[in-house]
Amino acid sequence: MTDAKMTTPESPTGADNEQPKTMGRFNKWDTxxxxxxxxxxxxxLLLLFLAGVIGPAFYDTDLGFARAAPRNLPPVGFVNWRGEAGVPEHPLGTDNLGRDLLAVAILGAPTTFIIGAMAATIGILIGIVLGFSAGFLGGWVDDAVRLIADVTLTIPALMVLIVLQSVLDRVEITTMALLIAAFAWPRATRQIRSQVLSMRESGYVQMARLSGASNFDLMFKEMLPNLIPYIFASFIAGATGAILTAVGLETLGLGPTRVSTLGGTIYDAYVGTALSLNMWWWWGLPTVLLSLMFIGLLLINLGFDEIANPRLRRASK
Incomplete structure (x- = not known):
């Protein structure tokens, strides 16, 4: 009788029983x-937005109005073309209208962001309603929505906005946001419609339909939650485009005149010949703030992609 080779359990340190290295300690991807x-x-974005909310409690924003400060002062540590040095009372300098640029930034950055956020929100809401209706219902509803969206996309939006805002006596924040949103919805509508077309024949939608769910429930209770990451990305793209459009109009002098905006500050710098006078702080500050705003929106979009897509999370470990 031959001796049978006895098999013994693998030791706790064996490769087959090796525990994951992250076991028993915090793994950042668990959250x-x-x-x-x-x-x-x-x-x-919170830093830029909260500056307008809590900034007035720490800094006198009345200095952001004309003739509230000495003119053409550079930031602290610099000297202007007349040999005048910056003063601590106006740390980021002043313009030739006698406005403190830190106060202008505190007032202007949130205003520019609000215009873009309002326009993007209105545009994405219209896109959700029309995109779901066209993609899910089909028929003449789909034909009508696609026709209106295609016609709107062919219109040069910036040219129309320039004409509209040039004939208006006064442009308010809400008016500007609505005008921009009027041309922001077609792209979101087409993108959401294409997603709905691919989802409406999926298994879980068919099961919900067989269970007697209404069209409203199918669209906004079954399908919409699965499109939230896509809609969020569309919102970020829409907000970026709306801010760019708003800044473009403001730089042309067609923005709100009763409130400070970043684009309006750049327009004032252009009219005030800031480049020829080497007043870089006048146009440089709003440019830096706009760059930070766009970087923040981009990072949020990239971060949300990783949150919604486990593959991206694993790839970035």
Missing amino acids: PWLNPKMIIGVSL
Whole structure:
């Protein structure tokens, strides 16, 4: 009788029983919302937005009005073309209208962001309603929505906005946001419609239909939650485009005149010949703030992609 080879259990240190290295300690991907890109992006936008909310409590924003400060002062540590040095009372300098640029930034950055956010929100809401209706219902509804969206996309939006805002006696924040939103919805509508077309024949939608769910429930209770990451990305893209459009109009002098905006500050710098006078702080500050705003939106978009897509999370480990 031959001796049978006895098999013994693998030792606890064997490769087959090796525990994951992250076992028993905190793994940052267990909480996907703790995403570095998302945190940095949200922090940048919150910093710019909260500056307009709590900034007046720490800095006199009345200095942002004309003739409230000495003219053409450079930031602290610099000297202008007349040999005048910056003063601590106006740390980021002043313009030739006698406005403190730090006060202008505190007032203008949130205003520019609000215009873009309002326009993007209105545009994406219209896109959700029309895109779901066209993609899910089909028929003449789909034909009508596609026709209106295609016609609107062929219209040169910036040219029309320039004409509209040039004939208006006064442009308010809400008016500007509505005008921009009037041309912001077609792209979102077409994109959402294409997603709905691919989802309406899916298994879970068919099961919900067989269970007696209404069209409203199918569209907005079954399908909409699965499109939230896509809609969020569309919103970020829409907000970026709306801010660019608003800044473009403001730089042409067609923005709100009763409130400070970043684009309006650039327009004033152009009219005040800031380039020829080497007043870089006049146009440089709003440019930096706009750059931070766009970087924040981009990081939020990238961070949300990783949160919604487990493959991206694993690839970025």
